[in-house]
Amino acid sequence: MRVVRLLRLRAALTLLGEVPRRPASRGVPGSRRTQKGSGARWEKEKHEDGVKWRQLEHKGPYFAPPYEPLPDGVRFFYEGRPVRLSVAAEEVATFYGRMLDHEYTTKEVFRKNFFNDWRKEMAVEEREVIKSLDKCDFTEIHRYFVDKAAARKVLSREEKQKLKEEAEKLQQEFGYCILDGHQEKIGNFKIEPPGLFRGRGDHPKMGMLKRRITPEDVVINCSRDSKIPEPPAGHQWKEVRSDNTVTWLAAWTESVQNSIKYIMLNPCSKLKGETAWQKFETARRLRGFVDEIRSQYRADWKSREMKTRQRAVALYFIDKLALRAGNEKEDGEAADTVGCCSLRVEHVQLHPEADGCQHVVEFDFLGKDCIRYYNRVPVEKPVYKNLQLFMENKDPRDDLFDRLTTTSLNKHLQELMDGLTAKVFRTYNASITLQEQLRALTRAEDSIAAKILSYNRANRVVAILCNHQRATPSTFEKSMQNLQTKIQAKKEQVAEARAELRRARAEHKAQGDGKSRRCKRFRVPVEKIYSKTQRERFAWALAMAGEDFEF
DNA sequence: AAATATACTTAGAATGCTTAGG
DNA sequence: CCTAAGCATTCTAAGTATATTT
Numbered sequence: 001m002r003v004v005r006l007l008r009l010r011a012a013l014t015l016l017g018e019v020p021r022r023p024a025s026r027g028v029p030g031s032r033r034t035q036k037g038s039g040a041r042w043e044k045e046k047h048e049d050g051v052k053w054r055q056l057e058h059k060g061p062y063f064a065p066p067y068e069p070l071p072d073g074v075r076f077f078y079e080g081r082p083v084r085l086s087v088a089a090e091e092v093a094t095f096y097g098r099m100l101d102h103e104y105t106t107k108e109v110f111r112k113n114f115f116n117d118w119r120k121e122m123a124v125e126e127r128e129v130i131k132s133l134d135k136c137d138f139t140e141i142h143r144y145f146v147d148k149a150a151a152r153k154v155l156s157r158e159e160k161q162k163l164k165e166e167a168e169k170l171q172q173e174f175g176y177c178i179l180d181g182h183q184e185k186i187g188n189f190k191i192e193p194p195g196l197f198r199g200r201g202d203h204p205k206m207g208m209l210k211r212r213i214t215p216e217d218v219v220i221n222c223s224r225d226s227k228i229p230e231p232p233a234g235h236q237w238k239e240v241r242s243d244n245t246v247t248w249l250a251a252w253t254e255s256v257q258n259s260i261k262y263i264m265l266n267p268c269s270k271l272k273g274e275t276a277w278q279k280f281e282t283a284r285r286l287r288g289f290v291d292e293i294r295s296q297y298r299a300d301w302k303s304r305e306m307k308t309r310q311r312a313v314a315l316y317f318i319d320k321l322a323l324r325a326g327n328e329k330e331d332g333e334a335a336d337t338v339g340c341c342s343l344r345v346e347h348v349q350l351h352p353e354a355d356g357c358q359h360v361v362e363f364d365f366l367g368k369d370c371i372r373y374y375n376r377v378p379v380e381k382p383v384y385k386n387l388q389l390f391m392e393n394k395d396p397r398d399d400l401f402d403r404l405t406t407t408s409l410n411k412h413l414q415e416l417m418d419g420l421t422a423k424v425f426r427t428y429n430a431s432i433t434l435q436e437q438l439r440a441l442t443r444a445e446d447s448i449a450a451k452i453l454s455y456n457r458a459n460r461v462v463a464i465l466c467n468h469q470r471a472t473p474s475t476f477e478k479s480m481q482n483l484q485t486k487i488q489a490k491k492e493q494v495a496e497a498r499a500e501l502r503r504a505r506a507e508h509k510a511q512g513d514g515k516s517r518r519c520k521r522f523r524v525p526v527e528k529i530y531s532k533t534q535r536e537r538f539a540w541a542l543a544m545a546g547e548d549f550e551f
Numbered sequence: 552a553a554a555t556a557t558a559c560t561t562a563g564a565a566t567g568c569t570t571a572g573g
Numbered sequence: 574c575c576t577a578a579g580c581a582t583t584c585t586a587a588g589t590a591t592a593t594t595t
């Protein structure tokens with residue numbers, strides 16, 4: 001289950017933590033900051049407005065290794081006859097061939113886009129021959145990559161070790177930068193390799209060729225007086241600039257959506273940690289304004305201005321249901337998904353009465369990543385009445401909030417509280433929910449195992465609020481699952497019984513253990529909850545969270 | 552004021568690694 | 574031991590937010 005990890009930690013620490021007394025990270029002086037109020041330690045060395053660094057030095061990005069042509073024995077067939085492809089066409093063919101067992105290759109849009117882009121890479125003669133994807137046979141190519149993957153798996157211990165060391169060497173060479181005198185880990189130092197675009201849901205561009213990026217596509221950002229990264233031999237950077245108002249080290253434009261991709265720092269870096277911390281401070285500040293804001297939007301439900309009413313109802317949804325803001329998107333460029341402000345009439349249904357409640361709104365729409373949001377919620381009467389009004393004389397495809405944009409909503413929020421935007425409500429409500437759940441579910445005398453169970457349950461509640469979920473398995477996987485359903489059910493029963501036993505044992509042990517019995521209300525060692533990486537990433541939170549920290 | 556560009560966060564899928572159970 | 578389930582990490586698509594341009 002995926003849950004916004006920052007808020008998880010932040011709120012969890014408040015209630016769970018045996019919090020280590022150690023400095024947050026290098027560059028942060030040793031003494032622990034005071035428990036409430038501003039995060040003086042993390043604010044130290046603050047630059048003036050908009051400036052993100054004084055010094056930035058790095059080695060540039062790591063490029064995908066060049067294409068290795070297929071061995072002669074691996075052939076591509078057209079209409080049953082082997083056809084020798086040019087290197088350029090072959091490379092793109094391998095992108096498709098290796099995906100043959102993926103559901104994508106059964107989708108018409110994917111196939112059409114791939115074939116269209118593939119033909120562009122072909123030589124004239126190839127293009128004259130290869131005219132239909134249905135007549136293409138990539139099975140040998142596919143087999144080749146399957147075998148290759150299998151061969152990797154059965155490598156000897158030493159060979160695997162060698163591969164690991166090579167990866168480590170790469171990490172050492174390209175994975176770090178110097179920012180203001182400190183070494184920092186980079187998040188994504190590798191340029192994305194070429195391949196076929198894997199858009200989610202019904203993406204109109206799925207299958208398109210994501211071009212290979214060369215140094216000539218890449219803009220480097222570093223300090224003027226630093227050692228400028230060397231482009232790979234025989235190449236040049238598109239541009240080298242020195243802009244210290246941004247945090248990225250390198251950038252390029254991706255060929256499918258024409259959007260800019262960035263090389264940036266790892267979340268454990270000071271820079272990222274600071275902004276994450278600030279984000280929580282903003283959400284925490286909202287606590288002091290939220291009552292006022294709520295009575296304000298309630299009053300606005302009766303405003304004479306339609307614009308204001310729409311804004312007030314939308315804000316109510318964002319607050320109550322943790323919906324995303326819902327920016328507009330260009331159609332034809334991406335899958336048809338919506339958020340709060342971009343909801344259409346077809347996405348909501350009004351029920352005067354349902355499930356024994358009055359004024360029920362039924363939401364059914366695709367949100368971020370094409371994850372379905374389905375919910376039936378009783379709402380207050382004025383909200384219901386307003387929705388009826390907003391839907392009057394509209395087509396299903398019309399905007400529900402036709403007088404509202406994310407920009408105007410955020411402008412309004414900014415006036416209510418400095419730094420307030422729509423997404424802050426998600427952070428705020430998720431954090432508050434986790435904290436309340438932890439309070440409700442845990443007791444001081446619980447064993448550590450029981451507390452962890454409560455913690456996981458609390459997170460599940462937050463996940464439901466935020467509609468975090470994985471896509472349903474593909475039809476292929478589904479049929480596999482069906483075959484195994486019976487076995488699975490039995491296994492689960494057994495596993496559940498085992499888990500129960502283990503839990504009982506753990507509890508027994510914990511009860512008997514004097515040390516853990518002395519635990520205070522929420523104490524659980526932080527290692528039990530967060531992996532090393534997570535603890536590094538949230539060093540700032542660990543450093544600032546005191547015994548009595550509350551969100 | 553609408554469209555566009557830019558920079559940054561969020562989040563699911565894919566992949567890698569560890570560990571529990573046979 | 575080996576295997577596979579489950580967790581962690583990596584990858585990159587898809588969001589949000591806002592500044593700039595038209």
